[in-house]
Amino acid sequence: MFMLLTHSQPCFFSFYTNNINMASGQQWVLVEMVQAFYEAPAYHLILEGILILWIIRLLFSKTYKLHETYRLTEKEKEDLIEEWQPEPLVPPVSKDHPSLSYDVVTGPPSHNIIINGKECINFASFNFLGLLDNERVKQKALASLKKYGVGTCGPRGFYGTFDVHLELESRLANFMKTEEAIIYSYGFATIASAIPAYSKRGDIIFVDEAACFSIQKGLQASRSFIKYFKHNDMEDLERLLKEQELEDHKNPRKARVTRKFIVVEGLYINTADICPLPELLKLKYKYKVRIFLEESMSFGVLGEHGRGVTEHFGVNIDDIDLISANMENAVASIGGFCCGRSFVIDHQRLSGQGYCFSASLPPMLAAAAIEALNIMEEDPDIFTVLREKCKHVYTALQGTPGLKLVGVQFAPALHLQLERSSGSRDSDMQLLRTIVEYVSPTRGVALTLARYLEKEERFLPSPSIRVVVTIEQTDQDIQKAVSCIQEAASAVLK
Amino acid sequence: MARTTANGNLKLYLNQNGLKCEDIKRNGYHNRRQKNGPGTGVASRQPRQESFEQAPMYVAVMTYLGFGIVTLFGYLRDFLRAVGLEKCHLAQEREEQKDFVPLYQDFENFYTRNLYMRVRDNWNRPICSLPGPVFDLMERVSDDYNWTFRLTGGTIHNAINMGSYNYLGFAENNADFLKTVADKTRQYGVGVGSTRQEIGNLGIHEELEQLVANFLRVESSMTFGMGFATNSMNIPALVGKGCLILSDELNHTSLILGARLSGALIRVFKHNNMHSLEKMLREAISSGQPRTHRPWKKILIMVEGIYSMEGSLVRLPEIVALKKKYKAYLYLDEAHSIGAVGPTGRGVTELFNVNPSDVDVMMGTFTKSFGAAGGYIAGKKELVDYLRSHSHSAVYATAMSPPVTEQIIRAMKCIMGKDGSTEGIRRIHKLAENTRYFRARLKEMGFIIYGNDDSPVVPILLYMPGKVVAFAREMLERKIGVVVVGFPATPITEARARFCLSAAHTKAMLNQVLHHMNEVGDHLCLKFSRLKYSSCPNLHDEKDFELGS
Numbered sequence A: 001m002f003m004l005l006t007h008s009q010p011c012f013f014s015f016y017t018n019n020i021n022m023a024s025g026q027q028w029v030l031v032e033m034v035q036a037f038y039e040a041p042a043y044h045l046i047l048e049g050i051l052i053l054w055i056i057r058l059l060f061s062k063t064y065k066l067h068e069t070y071r072l073t074e075k076e077k078e079d080l081i082e083e084w085q086p087e088p089l090v091p092p093v094s095k096d097h098p099s100l101s102y103d104v105v106t107g108p109p110s111h112n113i114i115i116n117g118k119e120c121i122n123f124a125s126f127n128f129l130g131l132l133d134n135e136r137v138k139q140k141a142l143a144s145l146k147k148y149g150v151g152t153c154g155p156r157g158f159y160g161t162f163d164v165h166l167e168l169e170s171r172l173a174n175f176m177k178t179e180e181a182i183i184y185s186y187g188f189a190t191i192a193s194a195i196p197a198y199s200k201r202g203d204i205i206f207v208d209e210a211a212c213f214s215i216q217k218g219l220q221a222s223r224s225f226i227k228y229f230k231h232n233d234m235e236d237l238e239r240l241l242k243e244q245e246l247e248d249h250k251n252p253r254k255a256r257v258t259r260k261f262i263v264v265e266g267l268y269i270n271t272a273d274i275c276p277l278p279e280l281l282k283l284k285y286k287y288k289v290r291i292f293l294e295e296s297m298s299f300g301v302l303g304e305h306g307r308g309v310t311e312h313f314g315v316n317i318d319d320i321d322l323i324s325a326n327m328e329n330a331v332a333s334i335g336g337f338c339c340g341r342s343f344v345i346d347h348q349r350l351s352g353q354g355y356c357f358s359a360s361l362p363p364m365l366a367a368a369a370i371e372a373l374n375i376m377e378e379d380p381d382i383f384t385v386l387r388e389k390c391k392h393v394y395t396a397l398q399g400t401p402g403l404k405l406v407g408v409q410f411a412p413a414l415h416l417q418l419e420r421s422s423g424s425r426d427s428d429m430q431l432l433r434t435i436v437e438y439v440s441p442t443r444g445v446a447l448t449l450a451r452y453l454e455k456e457e458r459f460l461p462s463p464s465i466r467v468v469v470t471i472e473q474t475d476q477d478i479q480k481a482v483s484c485i486q487e488a489a490s491a492v493l494k
Numbered sequence B: 001m002a003r004t005t006a007n008g009n010l011k012l013y014l015n016q017n018g019l020k021c022e023d024i025k026r027n028g029y030h031n032r033r034q035k036n037g038p039g040t041g042v043a044s045r046q047p048r049q050e051s052f053e054q055a056p057m058y059v060a061v062m063t064y065l066g067f068g069i070v071t072l073f074g075y076l077r078d079f080l081r082a083v084g085l086e087k088c089h090l091a092q093e094r095e096e097q098k099d100f101v102p103l104y105q106d107f108e109n110f111y112t113r114n115l116y117m118r119v120r121d122n123w124n125r126p127i128c129s130l131p132g133p134v135f136d137l138m139e140r141v142s143d144d145y146n147w148t149f150r151l152t153g154g155t156i157h158n159a160i161n162m163g164s165y166n167y168l169g170f171a172e173n174n175a176d177f178l179k180t181v182a183d184k185t186r187q188y189g190v191g192v193g194s195t196r197q198e199i200g201n202l203g204i205h206e207e208l209e210q211l212v213a214n215f216l217r218v219e220s221s222m223t224f225g226m227g228f229a230t231n232s233m234n235i236p237a238l239v240g241k242g243c244l245i246l247s248d249e250l251n252h253t254s255l256i257l258g259a260r261l262s263g264a265l266i267r268v269f270k271h272n273n274m275h276s277l278e279k280m281l282r283e284a285i286s287s288g289q290p291r292t293h294r295p296w297k298k299i300l301i302m303v304e305g306i307y308s309m310e311g312s313l314v315r316l317p318e319i320v321a322l323k324k325k326y327k328a329y330l331y332l333d334e335a336h337s338i339g340a341v342g343p344t345g346r347g348v349t350e351l352f353n354v355n356p357s358d359v360d361v362m363m364g365t366f367t368k369s370f371g372a373a374g375g376y377i378a379g380k381k382e383l384v385d386y387l388r389s390h391s392h393s394a395v396y397a398t399a400m401s402p403p404v405t406e407q408i409i410r411a412m413k414c415i416m417g418k419d420g421s422t423e424g425i426r427r428i429h430k431l432a433e434n435t436r437y438f439r440a441r442l443k444e445m446g447f448i449i450y451g452n453d454d455s456p457v458v459p460i461l462l463y464m465p466g467k468v469v470a471f472a473r474e475m476l477e478r479k480i481g482v483v484v485v486g487f488p489a490t491p492i493t494e495a496r497a498r499f500c501l502s503a504a505h506t507k508a509m510l511n512q513v514l515h516h517m518n519e520v521g522d523h524l525c526l527k528f529s530r531l532k533y534s535s536c537p538n539l540h541d542e543k544d545f546e547l548g549s
Helices: A004-026 A026-039 A041-060 A074-083 A135-148 A156-160 A163-175 A187-198 A213-220 A233-251 A276-289 A309-313 A363-377 A383-397 A425-439 A473-491 B003-025 B028-036 B055-081 B107-123 B179-188 B204-217 B227-238 B253-261 B274-287 B316-326 B380-389 B392-395 B400-417 B423-445 B464-475 B507-523 B543-546
Strands: A111-117 A120-121 A181-185 A202-207 A225-229 A260-265 A290-294 A322-326 A336-340 A404-408 A414-416 A467-468 B134-141 B150-161 B220-224 B244-248 B265-269 B297-304 B328-331 B361-365 B373-380 B455-464 B484-487 B495-500
Touching: A004 A135, A026 B179, A074 B274, A074 B423, A120 A473, A135 A363, A135 B179, A156 A404, A163 A181, A163 A336, A163 A363, A187 A213, A187 A322, A187 A336, A187 B227, A187 B316, A187 B392, A202 A213, A202 A233, A213 B297, A213 B392, A225 A233, A225 B179, A233 A276, A233 B361, A260 A276, A276 A290, A276 A309, A290 B265, A309 B316, A336 A425, A336 B107, A363 A383, A363 B220, A383 A414, A383 B265, A404 A473, A414 A425, A425 A467, A425 A473, A467 A473, B028 B134, B055 B107, B055 B455, B055 B464, B107 B392, B107 B464, B150 B507, B204 B220, B227 B253, B227 B328, B227 B361, B227 B380, B227 B392, B244 B274, B253 B265, B253 B297, B265 B274, B297 B316, B316 B328, B373 B380, B380 B392, B400 B423, B423 B455, B455 B464, B464 B484, B464 B495, B464 B507
Parallel strands: A202 A225, A202 A260, A260 A290, A290 A322, B244 B265, B244 B297, B297 B328, B328 B361
Antiparallel strands: A111 A120, A181 A336, A322 A336, A404 A414, A414 A467, B134 B150, B220 B373, B361 B373, B455 B495, B484 B495
C-alpha cells in the first residue's frame, strides 16, 4: 500500500497544481476546469479517477487492527474447548501411601490408648496435664450438655454467644492476667485468623523459620510482606530489622503507615525449642515492632502457674501485643483463644474471620475448658510435676543409639531425629517409621511420627518421632518407653 | 415433586413476569432470570420460584440519605472527640507504644466507631439456654451508648428464636435423644489431643465418615472439626497454581479464604447467573492462563447450595450441565442446604434430582441442620483418599471432639430413619411446611422477601439503616429474637433481617411471629412490596409435597 502511495505522488501534484492555477483564474475557474478535463490525455484521467476511488476507499474502510486476526472465531473456540483436557481433580494416591491408612484408636485417646486393638501407654497425644479423662471435666461437660445440647447453631454475632462463652473468656483473661480474651471454635483457626486481622497488604511480618503451619497460613492470608529469620537467631532478626529501618528512612511517608510485626512461638511445636523472649522484647522496643506470640505448646505448661513463656521468663505480659494458644493440648478440649489488651483483642470481634464467620464453640467444650482452668488454678503443682516428668524423659532419652533428642528439657513434646541421615528424606522417614512400628502398638507404647505436608511447608522440618510427656506417665511407663525406643533404635539402625 | 408443581409454577412465573414487565423496573436479577429463562427446559425442573423484587426508587434514595446523615454525624463526633468536647470511650494504645506505627488507621475504624457502635446492641446478644425454637436472652444494658454493656442478671424468658440455624431442631436437650452423646462424653472425654494422621483417628470418626457417605449416596467422605476450616483448609489441597476458580459472587468467606490460600486464579461470576458463568468458562478455556496462555490445569466452579444472605438456591441442574460441557469440576458447599432441603433432607442434589456423583466435591457442615459442629467433604474415593493424605486439616488440626461426633451420628441416623422412628422424616416435612407457610404469609403481608420458596432462610428487606435497628429492637421488645444484617455483609442499599425457620417451630409460634411482623411492618412502614400476592393455594398445599416425596 505504501508503495502505491509513493508511486502516485507525481499524479497528486499535477492534480493539485492544476486546481490551484484554476483557483487563481477566479471567474474562469469552471470553464478552465472543463477545458483541462478535455485536454488531459485519457490515460491521465483514468489514472486519476482510479486514484480518487482508491483514496475514498481508504477513507471509508475500517482501520486495520492487528489483534483482530488473533480473535478466535466461535468455531475455533469450540475446537479449543473440545480439545482442552483438564488434569484429574486429584492425582491418584497409591494404596500404600504412608499417610493414607490411619491408625485406628478405639476408646478414649487418654493415658491408656487402644491402637489397632492393642493397648498402649500414650506417648503421642498432647494431653500434657492428663485432663482428657478427668472425671471433673467430664461431669461439667455433661452438665452443660444437659442444659445446652451440643451445637450452638450460629456464629457469635447471631445468637451464638452463650453465657458459657463469656465466662470462659473472662476466666482466660483472668488466668493470663490480661485485659481481654477472645475464643475461637478451632485451634488451628485461632492464630491463622488473628494475624490477618491486623496485618494487611503492605505491612511487614518478621517470622521465625520454624513457625508452625497455622502461622504460615495466617501469614499467607494476610498478604503482607513476610521476612523469615533463622530459627531463634536474634542476630539474623536484627539484621532484617536494620535493613527495614534503612528502607524506612528512605521512604518515611510509607514507613509511617507500614505496620510491623514479629511472629514467634513460645515453645516451637516443630523443634521443641523455646523462643528467647527477653531478647525479642529488646528488639521490639528498639525497632518498634509488635510481637505476636503463639503459645499452643507452652500454655498450661511453662511457668509457675502455667501461664506460658511470659511467666517462664518473668516478662510483663502487657509487653506482648497478642498471645494466642489453643485449648486442645494442655486444656484437653477443643478451640483456641487470643488474649492481650482490649485495644488489640477487641478488634478481632469484627475482623477475625474464624471468629465472625464460624459457628461458636459448642458450650459443653467451653464448659470443659472452664473446668480445666479451675483445676489448673487450684493445683499449680501439676506444672511442677509436668516439668519433672519432662526432665526425666529428656535425660532418659539422651544417648539413644543413632537417634538425637531435639528440644529443651522442659518441653513436653520432644522430637527424636536420626543422628545421621541415610541420604534421602524418604529413607529417613522409612527408618523412623520402622522404629515407630517396632514400638507401637506391638510393644505397648504409643508413638507417632511428626507429620508434615512436605510440599506445603515453607521450611520443612527434619523427619522425627514425636515423644509427648504427660503427667500421667509413671516412672515405670517412662522406663518402659525409653527401653523400647532404645531397643528399637539399636535393632533398626544397627 | 417437580412434576406435580410444574404447572402451578409456570403460571406463577408468567404471572410474575407479566407484572414485572409492566410495573417494575428491571433490576439485575430479573434481567438474568430472563436470560437464563425457565423456558430452557432444565430450569423448569427447579421446584419453586425465586424472587428478588426491587424496592421503589424512593427507598434507595432514603437509604443513601440515611447513610449520608450518619456519616456526617460521624465526622462531627470525630471532630468533637478530637477537640476534646466528647469523651472517647475506645480502648487506647498503651503509653509505651504510642510511638509505634498505629495498629489501626483512623479511617479503617470510622464505620465501627461511628455507625456500628450506636447500634451494636442488636448483635452478639448473649443467650443462656438451648438455642432451640425458644430461648432465654440475657438482659443487658449500656450506660454509655453501647461502648460497654452491663448484664443486669435478668433474662428475657422464652423469646422466639428466629435467628439460629437450627433447621431440623437437633439443637435439643432431651435426655433420651442425647443419651448416646452423654455416654460418649463419659467414655471419651471431650478432647482428642492429636491430629487425624498422628494418633487422633478414633473409631467413631470412621463410623461417622461411613455414615456420611451412605447418607449422601457417594463413595466416601472425610469429616473435619470446623465448618469454616473445612473450606479454607481443603480447597488449597485441591487446586493450586495454574488452576482457575470460578466463584459465585455471594460465596461465603470461608470459600473465598480457601480459594485465596490455594494460589489459584479466582474469577467471580454474577450470583446464580449461568450466562455469566458460561461466558467465563468459554473465555477461560479458549484463551488459557493470562500472559502465558498455557491451558489451565483444571477449573473449579465453587457454589453454595443455599446462599445464606439471599435465601436463593443454586441453579444446580444448569451448573452441572455447564460443568459437563466444559469439563470443569464442581465444588458444592451445602452448609445451609444439607438436611434442610430435599424430600429426605439430602440437600440440593436431591431437591433438583441431580446425581450426587455429578458433583465432584460435596461439602457441608454439621453446625446447622445437625445441631453440632464441624464439616465434611464427600465424593469419589480417590478424592477422599487424596484429602486423607493431603488435607491441611488431617495433618495439622486436632480431630473432631467425640461427643460432637456422636451428636452428628445420632442426628444423621434419625434423619435416615436408622433409629427405627419416623422422627427425622417428620422434621423434614415440618420444616418444608413451615418454610412455605411463613414465606407465603410474609409475601401476602406485603414484605419484600428474597430467595427461593423452598429455602428455610428468609431474608426480609428493610433497606434503611434506621429501620434495621428499629426493627431488631422492636422485635426484641416483643420477645422475638431476629437477626439483622447490613453493610458490609450485604450491598449498602439492601440491609435486611434474616429469619431461619426450624422444624421445631410450632404453627402457634410462627403465627405469633407473623402477627408481630404485621404490626411492626405497619408501624415502621416496612411493607415495600408492590406485587399483589393472592393467597395462592399451591403454596399452602402440603399434599403435593407428600405426593412427590
